[in-house]
Structure formats: C-alpha cells, structure tokens
Amino acid sequence: MARITLDDDRAKASASEAHYRRLETGDMIYFPRTPFVLTAEEHAVLLASKQDGSFHKNISYRPAEDRLRGVDPKDRAEWERVHRALRAYSERAIAFMASFLPRYAQEWKVDFASFRPIEEAGRKVALRSRNDLIHIDNFPSRPSHGDRLLRIFTNINPDRPRIWVTSENFEQLAWRYAGKARLPHPPTWIDALRSKAARLLATLGLPVVDRPPYDQFMLRFHHYLKESEAFQRDCPKDRWEFPPDSTWIVFTDTTSHSCISGQYALEQTFIVRRESLVFPDKAPIAILERMSGFPLGAPRSKSA
C-alpha cells in the first residue's frame, strides 16, 4: 500500500487516470495541506464541541437531510454551532471531491459526514467497534450492494498527528482469508424469503436491513479480521502519520486500515457506483464473484 502525496497546486486540477487506478486498488491520496478552507471559528467550535450524554462513536451529519446527531439538542446554541461547522466541512469536502474526482461525482451517492472528537488510543469499546484493529469497512445499516465506499478524512487536531496502520488490500486479503470468513453462497429460496420479509418489515418502520449476500460477506469479513488475533499480530503493516491540517482520500472497502491514535478528525463518505470505476474488475464484489463463481450483484435503482 502506498501514499501518493499531492501539493496545493495539484489539488486544483482533477485527478489523473493513474490516481483513479491507484485509489481503486488500495493506495491513498494525501494532501499535506487540506485543499479547502475551514475557518478559525469552525475549527474552534468543533474542537470545543461536547457530545451528548449517551455514548456516541462520532458526531454525524447527514447532508441529504441536513441532520446532525451526537450533540445534545437541549443545548440549542451549541447544537446550532456544531451543525453549522459540520455542514460547512461536508459542503466543502463534497465540492472539492466533485472537482478532484469528477468521474465518480456524476453518479455517486453522498453519504454521512462525521466528526471524531474522542482520542482513539485506549478507547474502551466493543471489539467489533474498535478502530485500532485492522479491517475493511462495511456499513451494517447501509448495504452498498457492491458499490464502493470512498472517504475523505481531515485532521483538525491543532498539535498532534492522526496515526493509521494499514495492511494489504482487499484482493490480497480475500485470497488469503475470505474462505475462512465463509465466502458467499449462491442465493437460495430461503435467502429470497428472508429478503422479502426484511423489506416488508422495513416498510412497517422496523429497523430491519435487507442485506444482500455481498454485504453479508463484507460485514462477516470485517468481523473476521478484527476478531482474528493471528491476523492482527502477523499481517504485514505500514504506519502512516497524518499531521495537523492534512487530508487524505481512501477507498476503505479495499484499503485495510486501523487508527491507533489521534483526536479530532473530520470525514465525509461517498458511495461510488460500480459503473463509474476505472477498474470495475478490482471492486471487492468483482473479486468475490471470481472467487465464488457466481454473480453477487442484484439489480438496483439509481437511487439505491
């Protein structure tokens, strides 16, 4: 896995074909200086923000609904300040990504943004929620159906770097470990029935997710990697420092990653359609289809 460093001037132009290829196969694109502006006031609001009393992993913002979660709504002034600052980050990150990666922007789905105000080193969370264990991403509540998870991160810590450790990319990991995590099987009538029931329950407002075989596998693989002590101990590792005011872009469903320390990072996620990729054959779903020997993609609408 490699980190491609781009300076301010390069950030003003669109990514080259080589950049798209490198991103899609697991490398990171790194800007030592964030290529868009966050004001001093926005920094100050986010660094001083207080999470609400219940435990939240992050403060989240959903651009499609302009919805903020993770800040106590009873403290209206604080809620509004954080809402404005996180919305500003989300808008500027989306605008930058649309100009830097226009190929994806035509059909991507803009997902959540988040602010991560908790120190990552030594956090006490359930094993499957730990960020310090190497994993690939899959969202339990939002199956991607084979589309790709692209994320842009920004470290706004005034003094300290954010530290990541990465290992091999999805294709390398899949050939070694996917069998142990149980490869997807061809859909059966039971799967069809389960999917129908999940969709029906979801229409009734119940929090049930219709997760297709691809997303079932990716979630299993996420858990397998985090739960395997041997993998965590023995896998090849690279350590990366992201200093204050740096930004980086990664397909986190391909780049295995962990965050071992750091506090105060911002992030915006995009779901990139399979059809927009330069290398659709390198998408995890295509790799799994070759390994398992049958198609995993289900037809989906443009808004899915």
Ligand SMILES: [Fe+2]
């Ligand atoms: Fe992750």
